[in-house]
Amino acid sequence: MSDEMMPGKADKEMGMDKKLKAKTLKYWHKELILVGIALLIIILSFPLGRYPVSPDNLFLILAAKVFPITHTWPAAMDIVVFNVRLPRIFAALLVGAALATSGAAYQGMFKNPLVSPDILGASAGAGFGAAMGIYFSLNVFGIQLSAFIFSLMAVMLTYFISRKVRLDPTLVLVLTGVLVGTIFSSATSLIKFVADPYDKLPAITFWLMGSLAAITPRDVLTGIIPILLGGIPLYILRWRLNVLSLGEEEAMAMGLETGKLRFIVIICSTLMTAAAVSISGLVGWVGLIVPHWARMIVGPDYKILLPTSIILGGAYLLLVDDLARCITSVEIPLGILTALIGAPFFFYLLVSGRKGWE
Numbered sequence: 001m002s003d004e005m006m007p008g009k010a011d012k013e014m015g016m017d018k019k020l021k022a023k024t025l026k027y028w029h030k031e032l033i034l035v036g037i038a039l040l041i042i043i044l045s046f047p048l049g050r051y052p053v054s055p056d057n058l059f060l061i062l063a064a065k066v067f068p069i070t071h072t073w074p075a076a077m078d079i080v081v082f083n084v085r086l087p088r089i090f091a092a093l094l095v096g097a098a099l100a101t102s103g104a105a106y107q108g109m110f111k112n113p114l115v116s117p118d119i120l121g122a123s124a125g126a127g128f129g130a131a132m133g134i135y136f137s138l139n140v141f142g143i144q145l146s147a148f149i150f151s152l153m154a155v156m157l158t159y160f161i162s163r164k165v166r167l168d169p170t171l172v173l174v175l176t177g178v179l180v181g182t183i184f185s186s187a188t189s190l191i192k193f194v195a196d197p198y199d200k201l202p203a204i205t206f207w208l209m210g211s212l213a214a215i216t217p218r219d220v221l222t223g224i225i226p227i228l229l230g231g232i233p234l235y236i237l238r239w240r241l242n243v244l245s246l247g248e249e250e251a252m253a254m255g256l257e258t259g260k261l262r263f264i265v266i267i268c269s270t271l272m273t274a275a276a277v278s279i280s281g282l283v284g285w286v287g288l289i290v291p292h293w294a295r296m297i298v299g300p301d302y303k304i305l306l307p308t309s310i311i312l313g314g315a316y317l318l319l320v321d322d323l324a325r326c327i328t329s330v331e332i333p334l335g336i337l338t339a340l341i342g343a344p345f346f347f348y349l350l351v352s353g354r355k356g357w358e
Contacts (some may be wrong), residue, residue, distance in 0.1 A: 027299070042089060045318055087217045087219070099117060100316075103286070105306075106287070111247060118181070120159075135191050144222065148274035209281060209333030238307075241306070283334045285341070
């Protein structure tokens with residue numbers, strides 16, 4: 001009996017293996033398409049802006065960095081492309097990828113699709129820390145360090161307080177995050193209240209709405225290190241995030257040291273959030289909705305979900321930044337546009353029942 005069943009069982013396993021490989025290949029195809037779309041958005045972002053740069057001049061300017069080409073374009077065009085447009089494009093890609101990656105990691109770690117850097121209070125904490133840095137006239141490194149410390153403090157408060165309450169863990173986590181975020185937002189308002197109304201207050205207010213208008217190559221270089229320090233470990237741990245998203249007991253049964261893993265994920269995600277916020281100011285909703293988009297495209301497997309979130313997050317924020325500087329004659333803060341796009345989309349998810357989590 002068992003000898004007759006063995007060939008059937010082997011055929012079944014081979015069939016499942018083929019289906020799994022076909023499914024994985026299909027997802028990688030989707031990811032390649034997303035990479036192509038992201039590259040197209042990057043190329044189209046260069047000519048956009050008040051100083052016109054035609055596509056043929058753009059091609060020549062970029063090619064002149066590699067090949068010996070005679071300059072037939074104004075010198076100002078070089079400055080616009082390499083000192084203004086290029087840092088801004090890099091910054092948008094970095095911030096979008098960082099927020100989306102940290103949001104996806106938070107959601108997997110807490111096993112909750114509603115979790116994001118905004119809801120857990122990380123953004124509000126980073127906002128308070130950065131406002132403190134601006135108030136005390138710290139340099140860029142000081143602002144980033146202050147943002148990271150208070151962002152980490154906010155997430156830790158949310159996490160440990162929610163574990164003390166023996167009610168619905170999802171509801172308690174979200175409510176605790178909202179409360180902690182409110183406390184830090186109130187503290188930020190207090191700093192604005194006492195800040196110099198002609199100097200510090202406008203800087204803090206404009207910064208809190210999120211913008212890449214004043215980005216410099218130095219800002220990008222300063223922010224890229226903490227984002228990579230947080231992002232690389234998360235990318236390496238993406239396999240374990242799959243197990244962690246199954247639940248505490250299942251992860252421990254499979255031999256994972258859940259406490260240590262959660263600590264690493266919190267530190268890395270918060271580092272990325274704080275670095276992103278210190279570059280661009282508060283840009284909400286990216287860490288919440290982009291992982292949902294990624295799940296709707298490639299499913300919940302973190303092996304593919306995390307790189308997809310990185311690509312989608314970067315491309316999405318770059319597209320929003322393009323809209324911010326082209327819709328009207330005055331540049332619109334990024335936080336306003338991401339909220340206008342993100343809130344209706346999340347409302348659609350709630351109404352349609354498509355949580356993108358199954």
